[in-house]
Amino acid sequence: MKELDPLVFLAVFQEMLGPLLWLMILVIVVGTAAFIALLLKERTINSRRLVRAELAGLVGGVLALVLMAKVSSSGFTDAGGPADWFLIALVFGLGLAGTAILVYTVMGWRSRPAA
Amino acid sequence: MYKDALAKMLDDSAKTALDRRSFLMLGAAGAGSLLLRPGSAQAAAKTKSAARIVIAGAGAAGLAAASYLAARLDGAKITLIDARKEHFYQPGFTLVAAGIKQSSYVVSTTREYIPGGVELIEERVAEFDPEGNKVVTESGTAVPYDFLVVATGLKLDYDAIPGMDTEQIGNNGLGSIYHSPAKAEATWRAMSDFADKGGVGVFLRPGTEMKCAGAPLKYTFITDDHLRRRGNRGKAEIIYNANNKALFSVPIVHEKVRMLFEDRGVKVNYERVLESIDLGKKLAVFKTPIGPVELQYDFINVIPPMRAPDSVRNSPLRWQEGGWANDGWIEVDKHSLRHKRFDNVFAVGDVAGVPKGKTAASVKWQVPVAVDHLIASIEGKESKAHYGGYTSCPLITRLGQAMLIEFDYKDNLTPSFPGVIAPLEELWISWVMKTMALKPTYISMLRGRA
Known part of the structure; x- marks a missing residue:
């Protein structure tokens, strides 16, 4: 890993996840699009929904860490330095943000027809 | 395309709301760039x-x-x-x-x-x-x-060690991880048995060039950790036998490993090369500057001489x-x-x-x-491509941690992530890379994509 080429990263992730990679990218792209569309349509942030989404996000963050521990046959208790704390924060943060955005979006679009 | 779409999006959102078409364009641009493969270049x-x-x-x-x-x-x-x-x-x-x-x-x-x-x-x-x-x-x-x-x-030259029998790997405290996947698994059974009982664990490396010179060290560290996790470290003695005067060919890495071995209570012998082995008596004979030295073992990880x-x-x-x-x-x-x-x-x-x-x-x-x-x-041209001896060794120092050591012909450390992943630090992130990212990178390499 002497040079960091984004295409190499893509190849590696494809090898790692197989078809799951495309599903993940699809979820990320569609989820983000639906989230932004929802924001623009509502032109406001529903704070009640946001709090619930953030609570779900906490669970998502923990799940991301558990998943990581499982696939790496180790755990965040093995952290030995700043780079490790950064990785833990990153994995937790991505799990939290991803889940929160998805839950907020799903709740928003589901409640709209009723409202 | 990106730029236009983005400008239009910003413009639109400033006025009223984002119109659906520019949104889709932006998404398509992103997805398109992801689909590009090295092969196409x-x-x-x-x-x-x-x-x-x-x-x-x-x-x-x-x-x-x-x-x-x-x-x-x-x-x-x-x-x-x-x-x-x-x-x-x-x-x-x-x-x-x-x-x-x-x-x-x-x-x-x-x-x-x-x-x-x-x-x-x-x-x-x-x-x-x-x-x-x-x-x-x-x-x-x-x-x-x-x-x-x-x-x-x-070629793994097991025949060069009198008394060695690869059929016996996994039995009677004999391990050898290099032989084959099946024998690596058999070695795990023998080592796990040793970690349950304790005794003398003998580790070594051959006097020849060898593949992955970090592996003999890794396995010493891993055995130490399994003993500790089972509360049996006090019942065991671990002896590492280096073939020459160093634990690793890169001096700065040698010093680090020397310190870690001292910390873990691993006894080190220098200038010892396995000469012969008696599997029945669990006796290893090493060639040393002062003549043959015998070591009684309860578990041994035999690494044979390697040759073309x-x-x-x-x-x-x-x-x-x-x-x-x-x-x-x-x-x-x-x-x-x-x-x-x-x-x-x-x-x-x-x-x-x-x-x-x-x-x-x-x-x-x-x-x-x-x-x-x-x-x-x-x-009919000249190539300027140059290989500087880069290689890397995720040196596992306990289960869940490794040192991501990268170096070249000159014994310089050549970290891929300077300032982020310290090469001589025992880190979880280095372990994560070894267990999660290395195999996909390797497979991509076989396919010429990494």
């Missing part, structure tokens, strides 16, 4: 050639070379020669012997990595004839070539003098991997007679350089 620059290229050996180096050559040449006849139908992901052997992975984790088939248009002859090369520009297979078939890439790997395969060793390709001549490593220029006496011959991977790194990471950086020089020869 290389496809444009293919060199037309009718050259016959023979690659002896279809392990990591041979398969990667085939993929790189196939991607850059149009019309060349590329032939891989290897008898083994299974492909082994060797960097995973330590994890199998550590009880982390099953042996199936390291086994796949050679066929699944053969690039389109490349022929595979499922035989062993019996003879190299670089003067006659041909190789001869076991069945006596002569395969002529214009260019030869030797990637046969090396006989077909290479008996050929004119090997070094003619110096320390590498006897073991038969191929005489190549260490920066281009081109043979010093036969211009149309290259050697990559373990069999190459270069100073450092018989690892998959070395292969990853050697292959593109050798291929570039080979293709430049076809085109």
Whole structure:
């Protein structure tokens, strides 16, 4: 890993996840699009929904860490330095943000027809 | 496209709301860029050639070379020669012997990595004839070539240790992780048994060049950790026997490992090479400057001397003098991997007679350089590609932590992530890379995509 080429990263992730990679990218792209569309349509942030989404996000963050521990046959208790704390924060943060955005979006679009 | 879409989006959102079409455009632009593959960049620059290229050996180096050559040449006849139908992901052997992975984790088939248009002859090369520009297979078939890439790997010379019997690996405290996936798993059973009972654990490395010189150290650390996790470290003595005066060829890494061994209570002996073994009596005899020394063991991880395969060793390709001549490593220029006496011959991977790194990471950086020089020869040009000896060793120091050590011919550390992943620090992130990212990177390399 002497040079960091984004295409190499893509190849590696494809090898790692197989078809799951495309599903993940699809979820990320569609989820983000639906989230932004929802924001623009509502032109406001529903704070009640946001709090619930953030609570779900906490669970998502923990799940991301558990998943990581499982696939790496180790755990965040093995952290030995700043780079490790950064990785833990990153994995937790991505799990939290991803889940929160998805839950907020799903709740928003589901409640709209009723409202 | 990006810029326009983004400008339109900002513009729109400033006015009222985002209109659906520009939104989709932005998404499509993003997805499109992700779909681009390295192959598409290389496809444009293919060199037309009718050259016959023979690659002896279809392990990591041979398969990667085939993929790189196939991607850059149009019309060349590329032939891989290897008898083994299974492909082994060797960097995973330590994890199998550590009880982390099953042996199936390291086994796949050679066929699944053969690039389109490349022929595979499922035989062993019996003879190299670089003067006659041909190789001869076991069945006596002569395969002529214009260019030869030797990637046969090396031979584990268990026969050089009197008393050693590979059939016994896994029994009676005998381990040897290098032999095969099955024996790596058998080694795990023997080591786990030792971690339950305690006793004397003997670790060593051979006096020859070897593949992944970090592996003997890793396995010492892993055994120490299993003993600790089971509360049996107090019942065990761990002895590491270095073949020379260092634990690792890179001085700064040697010092770090020396400190870690001291911290973990691992006793170190220098200048000891396993000479013979008595499996029944669990007795290992080491050659030392003061004569043979015996060590009684309850568990031993035998790592045999490593040499070039006989077909290479008996050929004119090997070094003619110096320390590498006897073991038969191929005489190549260490920066281009081109043979010093036969211009149309290259050697990559373990069999190459270069100073450092018989690892998959070395292969990853050697292959593109050798291929570039080979293709430049076809085109009648000079290549500037240069291999500086880069290699890497995720040195596991306990289960869940490793040091991501990367270095080159000059013994310099060459960290990929300076300031983020410290090379001499025991980190979880380095372990995560070893267990999660390394195999996908390796497979991408076989396919010529990394």
